[in-house]
Amino acid sequence: MRITILVFARLRDLAGSPRLVRAVPEGATVDTVWQALAAEFPAVAPYRGSVSAAVNADYARFTTPVADGNEVAFLPPVSGG
Amino acid sequence: MPTTLLSITDDPIDMASVVRLVEAGEPAGRFGAVTSFLGIVRGENLGRRVVELEYEAYEPLAIKAFEIISAEVAGHWPTIRLAVQHRIGRLLIGEASIVIAAASPHRAEAFQACRYVIERVKQIAPIWKREVFEGGEAWVEGATADPTDAAAREAAYGRACG
Numbered sequence: 001m002r003i004t005i006l007v008f009a010r011l012r013d014l015a016g017s018p019r020l021v022r023a024v025p026e027g028a029t030v031d032t033v034w035q036a037l038a039a040e041f042p043a044v045a046p047y048r049g050s051v052s053a054a055v056n057a058d059y060a061r062f063t064t065p066v067a068d069g070n071e072v073a074f075l076p077p078v079s080g081g
Numbered sequence: 082m083p084t085t086l087l088s089i090t091d092d093p094i095d096m097a098s099v100v101r102l103v104e105a106g107e108p109a110g111r112f113g114a115v116t117s118f119l120g121i122v123r124g125e126n127l128g129r130r131v132v133e134l135e136y137e138a139y140e141p142l143a144i145k146a147f148e149i150i151s152a153e154v155a156g157h158w159p160t161i162r163l164a165v166q167h168r169i170g171r172l173l174i175g176e177a178s179i180v181i182a183a184a185s186p187h188r189a190e191a192f193q194a195c196r197y198v199i200e201r202v203k204q205i206a207p208i209w210k211r212e213v214f215e216g217g218e219a220w221v222e223g224a225t226a227d228p229t230d231a232a233a234r235e236a237a238y239g240r241a242c243g
Contacts, residue, residue, distance in 0.1 A: 008139055009209035010220040052226040054207070057141040059228055073139055073207075077222035080136070080143075080167060080208025081120050081179055081199055 001026060001068035003033055007044075011051070011076050014043045024066070030055065031062040033072045050077050086164045087147035089140050094119070094168050094177040103164040103182040112162070114188035116195045120179040122172050129214040136169040136178060139207040143167065146206040149228050150198055154183075157197070157238065158190040165198060167208060178210075193241045200237035204230075 005020040012018045015037065022040075024032050030053045038045040053060045054073040066072055082098045083090065096119055103115060122134050147165045154161050164182045172178055179202065183194040202208075205226045212219055227233065 006139065008137060008207065009211070010222070013220075050222075050225045052207075054139070054142050057139070058145065059142070059226075073142065075139065075142075075207045075226050076209065076220070077224055078203070078205065078207055078226045079210045079221040079223040080138070080206045081203040 001028070001066075003028070003066055004069075004071045005033060005037060006071060006073040007037070008073070009076050011044055011047060011074055015041045028066050029062065030060055030064045030066060030072055033066060034062065034074065037074065044074075047074075047076060051075060052078075083164070083166050086162075087144055087151065088166045089138050089143055090166055090168050091170050092168070094166060094180050096177065096180050096182075099164050099166050099180045100182045103162055103184045107162060107184070111186065112184040113186050114191045115182055115184045116188070116191040117183075118179070118181040118195045118199050119177050120199065121177050122174050124174040126212060126214070129212075129216075131174060132213045132215060133174070134172050134178070135211045135213065136167070136172065137209055137211075138167065138169050142207045146202070146226075146228065149205070150201045153201065153234065154194050154197060158185065158194045160185045160187075161190060161194045163194065163198065165202070167202070167206070169208070197237055197241035200240050201234070204233045204237060 052075040162184045183191045185191040
């Protein structure tokens with residue numbers, strides 16, 4: 001199934017693009033999507049402990065299942081305000 | 082001029098319009114206080130001379146974060162009516178990045194709610210700033226965004242009421 005991956009701020013710089021579309025296997029979770037991203041862009045891997053995730057613009061956990069066509073966002077530590 | 086209480090904008094912030102919005106739509110005389118907070122771009126950070134900041138947001142989730150914060154405020158201070166507007170894009174020193182306005186019948190809860198909201202925005206809103214300083218630039222990375230983190234929520238409440 002195909003997942004749209006959104007990355008922001010420094011993660012976007014490291015991935016070279018704000019939006020990627022990648023295939024992941026059935027039964028995938030947010031973590032599966034992260035692993036695919038980290039395999040393709042090893043520089044993002046160290047962020048695993050500090051990154052947050054969202055699925056279809058709702059906060060999610062790394063254990064959250066994903067479905068075909070979902071939009072999965074990875075959020076580095078935030079700095080608004 | 083914002084038309085909704087919780088918003089993200091590319092335009093310069095007009096604090097007065099946000100304060101008017103938070104007062105609007107309620108029976109005249111209900112509120113006795115409006116407190117507001119304006120975050121502005123400081124010219125120095127970590128000993129570096131800042132040139133400008135560039136803010137970006139994951140907008141649909143940022144609005145949801147503001148909604149979560151708004152619901153938390155309603156839980157702690159039921160009489161509050163709240164408005165939040167965050168600016169994104171390039172901001173120069175002295176420009177406003179965020180305005181928060183809290184209206185309520187009495188001042189104490191309005192002051193507390195305003196402080197609570199800025200603490201929570203910094204903890205959970207998917208908004209990032211890149212600092213351009215003399216000699217370089219860097220993403221600023223603060224909190225890992227987790228709206229369900231009870232310890233973070235309690236820390237924000239403690240600062241608001243401290």
